[in-house]
Amino acid sequence: xxxxxLFALLPLLLIAxxxxxxxxxxxxxxxxxxxxxxTLTGLTAAFLSIWAAxxxxxxxxxxxLLVDQYALFYMxxxxxxxxxxxxxxxxxxxxxxxxxEELYLLLLLATLGCAVLVASSHFVSFLLGLEVLSVSLxxxxxxxxxxxxxxxxxIKYLILASASSAFLLFxxxxxxxxxxxxxxxxxxxxxxxxxxxxxxxxxxxTLTGIGFKLGVVPFHLWAPDVYQGASPPVAAxxxxxxxxxxxxxxxxxFYLSGALRNHAVFLVVATIAVLSMCAGxxxxxxxxxxxxxxxxxxxxxxxxxxxAFLAGSTMAAGAVAFYLVAYTxxxxxxxxxVTVLSNPGQDAEDLxxxxxxxxxxxxxxxxxxxxxxxxxxxxxxxxxxxxxxxLAAGANAAAWPLIxxxxxxxxxxxxxxxxxxxALFSDPPEHAAPLEVLSRSGVVVLAVLxxxxxxxxVYPSPLLDLIRTSLAxxx
Amino acid sequence: MILIxxxxxxxxxxxxxxxxxxxxxxxxxxxxxxxxxxxxALTAGLWIGRSSSPTGPxxxxxDWNWIPGFGxxxxxxxxxxxxxxxxxxxxxxxxxxxTSWTEIRxxxxxxxxxxxxxxxxxxxxFLAVDLFxxxxxxxxxxxxxxxxxxxxxxxxxxxxxxxFFLFTQCSGLLMLIAxxxxxxVHHQATGIYTFEYSELLGTxxxxxxxxxxxxxFFVAFAVKLPAVPLHTWxxxxxxxxxxxxxxxLAGLLLKTGAYGLIRFVVPLFPHAAHQxxxxxxxxxxxxxxxxxVMAYSQTDFKRLVAYTSVSHLGFVLLGIxxxxxxxxQGAVITMICHGLSTGGMFVLVGGLQERxxxxxxxxxxxxxxxxxRLSGAVLFFSMASLxxxxxxxxVGEFLVLLGSYRISVPITVVASIGVLTSTFYALRIAxxxxxxxxxxPWRLSDLTPREGVMVAAxxxxxxWLGLYPQPVLNTFQPALQNLQHEASTTTxxxxx
Numbered sequence: 001x002x003x004x005x006l007f008a009l010l011p012l013l014l015i016a017x018x019x020x021x022x023x024x025x026x027x028x029x030x031x032x033x034x035x036x037x038x039t040l041t042g043l044t045a046a047f048l049s050i051w052a053a054x055x056x057x058x059x060x061x062x063x064x065l066l067v068d069q070y071a072l073f074y075m076x077x078x079x080x081x082x083x084x085x086x087x088x089x090x091x092x093x094x095x096x097x098x099x100x101e102e103l104y105l106l107l108l109l110a111t112l113g114c115a116v117l118v119a120s121s122h123f124v125s126f127l128l129g130l131e132v133l134s135v136s137l138x139x140x141x142x143x144x145x146x147x148x149x150x151x152x153x154x155i156k157y158l159i160l161a162s163a164s165s166a167f168l169l170f171x172x173x174x175x176x177x178x179x180x181x182x183x184x185x186x187x188x189x190x191x192x193x194x195x196x197x198x199x200x201x202x203x204x205x206t207l208t209g210i211g212f213k214l215g216v217v218p219f220h221l222w223a224p225d226v227y228q229g230a231s232p233p234v235a236a237x238x239x240x241x242x243x244x245x246x247x248x249x250x251x252x253x254f255y256l257s258g259a260l261r262n263h264a265v266f267l268v269v270a271t272i273a274v275l276s277m278c279a280g281x282x283x284x285x286x287x288x289x290x291x292x293x294x295x296x297x298x299x300x301x302x303x304x305x306x307x308a309f310l311a312g313s314t315m316a317a318g319a320v321a322f323y324l325v326a327y328t329x330x331x332x333x334x335x336x337x338v339t340v341l342s343n344p345g346q347d348a349e350d351l352x353x354x355x356x357x358x359x360x361x362x363x364x365x366x367x368x369x370x371x372x373x374x375x376x377x378x379x380x381x382x383x384x385x386x387x388x389x390x391l392a393a394g395a396n397a398a399a400w401p402l403i404x405x406x407x408x409x410x411x412x413x414x415x416x417x418x419x420x421x422x423a424l425f426s427d428p429p430e431h432a433a434p435l436e437v438l439s440r441s442g443v444v445v446l447a448v449l450x451x452x453x454x455x456x457x458v459y460p461s462p463l464l465d466l467i468r469t470s471l472a473x474x475x
Numbered sequence: 476m477i478l479i480x481x482x483x484x485x486x487x488x489x490x491x492x493x494x495x496x497x498x499x500x501x502x503x504x505x506x507x508x509x510x511x512x513x514x515x516a517l518t519a520g521l522w523i524g525r526s527s528s529p530t531g532p533x534x535x536x537x538d539w540n541w542i543p544g545f546g547x548x549x550x551x552x553x554x555x556x557x558x559x560x561x562x563x564x565x566x567x568x569x570x571x572x573x574t575s576w577t578e579i580r581x582x583x584x585x586x587x588x589x590x591x592x593x594x595x596x597x598x599x600x601f602l603a604v605d606l607f608x609x610x611x612x613x614x615x616x617x618x619x620x621x622x623x624x625x626x627x628x629x630x631x632x633x634x635x636x637x638x639f640f641l642f643t644q645c646s647g648l649l650m651l652i653a654x655x656x657x658x659x660v661h662h663q664a665t666g667i668y669t670f671e672y673s674e675l676l677g678t679x680x681x682x683x684x685x686x687x688x689x690x691x692f693f694v695a696f697a698v699k700l701p702a703v704p705l706h707t708w709x710x711x712x713x714x715x716x717x718x719x720x721x722x723x724l725a726g727l728l729l730k731t732g733a734y735g736l737i738r739f740v741v742p743l744f745p746h747a748a749h750q751x752x753x754x755x756x757x758x759x760x761x762x763x764x765x766x767x768v769m770a771y772s773q774t775d776f777k778r779l780v781a782y783t784s785v786s787h788l789g790f791v792l793l794g795i796x797x798x799x800x801x802x803x804q805g806a807v808i809t810m811i812c813h814g815l816s817t818g819g820m821f822v823l824v825g826g827l828q829e830r831x832x833x834x835x836x837x838x839x840x841x842x843x844x845x846x847x848r849l850s851g852a853v854l855f856f857s858m859a860s861l862x863x864x865x866x867x868x869x870v871g872e873f874l875v876l877l878g879s880y881r882i883s884v885p886i887t888v889v890a891s892i893g894v895l896t897s898t899f900y901a902l903r904i905a906x907x908x909x910x911x912x913x914x915x916p917w918r919l920s921d922l923t924p925r926e927g928v929m930v931a932a933x934x935x936x937x938x939w940l941g942l943y944p945q946p947v948l949n950t951f952q953p954a955l956q957n958l959q960h961e962a963s964t965t966t967x968x969x970x971x
Contacts, residue, residue, distance in 0.1 A: 359582075379614045388651070392545070395655040407648040414644055415637070418621075422633055425626055464544040 001061070008059040008067040010049040011075050012115050018042020019108040026101045035101040036090040039108055043083040046115075050076050058473050063183055066121035066252075073321065073470035074118040074248040077328060081240045082111040084332050084445055088339045089233035091439030095344045096144065096231075103143055107237065110136035114245035121256065123172045123182040126249065130168070130209070133242055134161045140237065141230045153222075153229025160222045164212035171205025174198050187257035203259055204268065210253075213246040216306065217275035220299045227295035232347060235291060236335035239298050240328040247305060247324055251317060255474060260312050270310055270402065276303030277409040284416045288351045293416055294334055297375055300413055301327050307406055308390040311397035314471055319386075319393040321467045322460075326374065326386035329456070333371040333449040337364055340442035354420060356428025360435060363443075365424045367450045374453050376417040377410060381457040477517055478537050478551040478602055481561070482595055484510050489591035496584020503587040507572045510591065514598075515565035522558055522950065532673075532957050533604075534558065541608070546668035550605040554954035556807065559947065560601045560734055563814045566936075567726040568594045571719035573929050574822045578718055578829055579627060586627060589619035593723060600731045604672040606654045609739075610647070613695075613731070617643055620720065620728065627717040635708075635715035642708040646698040653691025657743070660684065676742055676961050682750075689744035689751065696740065699732030700788050702758045703765055710769075713781035714834075718825025721777065725784050725821060726814040733791045733810050737803070737958065741795065745962035748796070755796040756879070756886050762789030763893035770900040776827070776834045776908070779900065780820050783860055786897060787813045787868070793890060794875040800955065802878020807951055809871030812940055816859040816868055819933040823853050826926055827908075830919045836904075841913025848922045850909040852930045859937055861901035862894055867940030 006013070022038050025031075050072050058068035086107060093100040113133030120126045138161070142154020176182055178199040179190045190199070208219065215223040227235045259265050280300025287293045305327075308319040341348035341357075341364065348354070358365035374383030387410070394403040456463055488510030492503035525534045536552035553561065571590060579586050596616025603609035617640060624636035654670070661678045662668050669675070680688065698705045709729075713721050741748050748755075766786030773779040787809060794806025826849060827842075828834050843850045859866040862873075872894060880887045922930065940947060 373618065378618060379611045384614075391651060392655055392658075395652065395659055403652060407645070407652065411641060411645040411648065414641060418637055418640060422625060422637075425622065461542055461544060464542065468544070 004056045004059065005061045007056045008053050008061055009065070010053050011046045011072075011079070012112065012119070014042060014046040014049050015079075015108060015112045015115060018045070019105060019112065022101075022105050022108060026105070030099075030101055032090070032094055032100045035104045036086060039086050039104040040083060042108065043079050043086065043111070047076060047079045047083070050079075060121070064122045064125040065116070065119045067119050068473045069470040070248075070252070070474050071119040073466065074244060075115050077244055077325060078111060078114045078118065078241050081244065081328050081332060082107060082114075082237065084336075084449070085233050085237040085241065087441050087445045088236065088332075088336055089231075091441055092231060092233055092339050092342065103140065103234075106136045106139045106143075110140065110237070111241065114241055117245040118248040118252075120249060121184050121252065123176070126253070127165075127169065127172065129245075129249075130213070131165065133245070134165065134213075137161070137238060137242065140234045141226055143234060144231055147229070149225075149229035150231070151229075153226045156222055157226050160212065164209045164219065167205045168209025171202045171207075171209065174202030174205065176202075178202060184253050184256035187259070200262070200264060203262075203265055206253075207265075207268065207272075210246055210250050211272060214243055214250075214302045215295075215299055216272050216302050217279045217299065218272075220276070220279070223299060224292045224295040227298075228289060228291045228349065232291070232335045232339040232342060235294075236332050236339075239294070239331050239335070243298075243302065244324050244328060247302075247309075247320060251309065251320060252474070254309075255312075255317070260310070266310065269306060273303045273306035273310065273402065274405055276300060276306065277405055278303075281409040281413040281416075285412065287416070289349050290338060290351060290354065290420065291347070291349045293420065294331065297413065297416075298327075298331065300409065301375070304387070304390055304406055304410075307399065307402045308393045310402065311393040311399055313393065313397060314474070315396055316393040317471050317474055318464075318467050319389040321470065322389045322463065323386040325456070325463065325467075326382040329449055329452050330371050330374040330381075330383055333367055333446060333453060334375070336442060336446045336449060337368040337371070340364065340438050340446065343436070351420065351423050352429075354423045355426055356424075358424045359428050361438075364438070364446065367446050369421055369424060370450055370453050372417045372420055374457070376414050379457070380454065382453050382460070383457070385457055385460050476537060477521065478535060478553065481514050481517060481598055481602070482551075484513055485591050485595040485598065489588045489595065492591060493584045493588035496582075500583045503584045504572060504576060507587045507591055508569065511565050511568040511572065511594065515562070515569065518558065518561045518565060521553065522562065525555075525558075532954075536604075541605075545607070545670075547607045547670055548605045549608060550671065551602040551608075552604045553602060554957070555951040556734070556737065556954040556958075557601045559807070559811060559951055560730060561598060563730070563811055564594060564597050564601065564727055566932075567722055567814060567818050570818060570822060570929050570933070571722045573925055574722065574825055575717065575719045576925060578825060582626065586623070589622045590719060590723075593619040593623065594727075597723075597727050597731060601734060606657070606670040606672060606675065606739075608670070609672075610651055610654060613650075614644070614647055616728070616731075617647075620723070623720040623723075624712060624716045628715040628720070629717075630715070631711070632715045635711035639708045639712040642698050642705070646695040646705070649691045650695035653688045656684070656688050656691070660688075672739075678743075680744070680747075682746065685744050685747040686750065689740060689747035692735070692740050692744070693751070693755075696732040696735040697758070699735070700729060700792060701732070701762075701785060702792055703762045703785070703789075704758075706762070706785050709785065710778050710781045713784070713821075714775060714777045718821055718828075721781075721821040721825070722818045725781070726818040729784060729788055730810050730814060733788065733795070733806070736792070736795050737806070737955075742958050742961040748962075749798070752796050752798070752882075755792060756883060759789045759792035759796065760886050760889050760893070762786065762792065763890050764789075764896065767893050767896035767900060771896065771903060774836050776824050776836050776839075776904075777821070778834075779836070779904065780817060780824060783820075783897070783900065784813070784817055786893060787817070787860075789893070790872050790875045790890070793879050793886070794871075797875070797879040797882050799878045799881060800959070801881075802875050803955055803959070804948060804952070805871050805874025805876075805878060807871075807955070808867065808940065808944060808947070809875060811947070812859070812867035812871050812937060815933045815936050815940075816856050816866075819930055819937075820853070820856045820860070822926070822929060822933075823849060823856065826922070836907045838915075839908040840911050841909070842919075843909040844913060845919045846921045848927070852922070852934070853909065854905055855934055857901040857904050861897045865938070865941045867937045867944070870941055870944050 116129030144150040212219040284296035374381035377387035492506045495502040533552040539549040541549040599612030770782035791806045794802040862869045
């Protein structure tokens, strides 16, 4: 391994190193502030090291990891969203729990798993990254052990995730049996046109594993319970960081292997996309728990992302990347609002908790409104441009049925976003609890996210250019 | 640059008004009034200062690169048609601020923030000549309107606001798909990615595709207009909105639909639009009759006025799809006059509701003795609505009927019957509310000077348009000729 290889892996190495440092620091002195500070420092260093790595890419480091512009772009997104989750978690857990330092350790490891996933070009690194991510997430989801819903969510996630990992592993074995290779790019050389049954089953089973992590229908059953049971910062992490990594991997896996050219695979993914859009939007209609609404909404959003993914061009890959950025920023803002409004005893998750919020806390409710409008895809927010990009990619590929379904279901989606907005702007309840002082770090994070949502929604050119360069090496 | 200022002034004043509420609750009203007046003055300056023989199609334009990756420009331009629409926008904007002066007492800052931003969106719609920017403004005006209804509206405001939002959003997304289809077809033909209006004109589409894409646009505009099967959001939204909201909805938002038909549907897809003529004519005439009949059977005063809008906008649809200059002129005049007369009507109904705390016609009666000046004004606007010669509405509807007579006699006959029906509802308003015995001994204050000035200005405008419409006709005539020229050259090219 040469120095250049090490440079290319610098972001991964720095995240791993900060996990060790945080572990040692906890052993020496228990101090949540210190642990969070070290975690943030480590993540910042890893984020900055992306520029150092950018000088030596694209670079295949062993046959396992391919570090290119694409991987670095997604690493940036992952690290930024993980850092945001840390900033949100800091004050939230300070108010809450006895032993709150280990959360950061788990979070760093999960981030490491994600970073491995986005750079992987081989089934071994795929599985390694996925397992590091999953095992850390079990701990994070069930972290508040004094809460029954958290434990329930943790167990549910543990069982379903292990089952899906088993499917994934079996699928990899089948693909290996059929082709004799574990590298994504070598799969392309094996002809898919004859559609050998074993290979197709293998692809279907790996799709199960990926679909589970993305929470798309029919692998979505864990999502509402985990979003509701986990603490809001952890839910934000599950919703954004882990899913972005999985999408990045899915895209690379399918583009390198050329699996989408197979008609059966295309049809299966299209069905998943349609079911996710419908189920996500329609199941959310009758929910009154904000966290569950966000869970169903994110099921629908990954349906939209799959629509762009199916379009299968460079434009489509750009649409996926842009939408992921939009989704990440917006979901982080939404969970950020839930986090800062939560009390030690009770998370602010019921729709009633948000009634009249605008008249009591205009700034926070304003951020939440912008986030909801962005999720609904209303202009002047980043969510609109994301949806526009997906529709453009779909129209470019002439996938008219898919984009019509997208439009119809997203109108249904408007309905439940508007329900929250109506609650925010209705008259506050008579006997409202007195306002507490909000955590300053949380408010700063929210302000930054709000600016991003609007700024990128009005002036997306820099981000578009960045995405375009990152995709240059994908094909 | 002046066009940018039009938007920036409203936008910035909106934010300022939202903040100023903290210091003084009267301040937002004055900020809104000053900002909109400034815009009105700027637009009037453009109108008066325009050259009589313009070099290009636009009187004034601004063109900036916005998102080069997609070929999206921030391109604003005005011709005579959009100029008049802007005048109407800012005039009714001032009216809505004045009419809310005493009606809105709570959350004044946020109210004016929304009011100014909805006007920004509407002005953006009338100014945009980049299709992406147009869609952007089109959707952007919905959000503040939604808030105006949902926060300051009447009893069933949440229902009305959500219905309004869903209807417009769904049809808007169909239009977005149509815009994208046009964008990619244009790219396939020329290799250029652009949303630019002037470049997309004359894009060659196969007949089937052209019809589908045209329908995407048509549905969005028909919902706003509203054309009859798609109108059901309108009576609810107009009735439940606060007075200023009703004025803006009826006076301006409906006009964006008509404007879209004239500006985009006809020139971009002349062939498909020609094919679609019979359907559009039937939709128009159904709207005229249905709106008038429904208006007659209402007991809620605001709902009645809302249904008259359906009827009047039917004339606009008829005029646009009659394919001659006369009818199109009539359609534009009807748009402007309907803005003034219905706006005035909503102001007066709002004033009545503020005084009586009811909109129920059954509970009114004999108001003439209690509020003579207000009653006289209502009578004037009712007469405008039934098409009394000498008032602007008559000119518009007469021209539309003259024009539509040339292409279809039966349609014109039915539309004329619609005019007759409007007499019934207009007279019913006068009889129910103002004449007859006074069952309640109402003691009410008559029009205040603030209300009087507003109403007088609108009456003066309607009389001007009714008696001497030539300056207005001259203003939009070149624009209409340009649009028709585009449409006919494209059709000719297709036929060849």
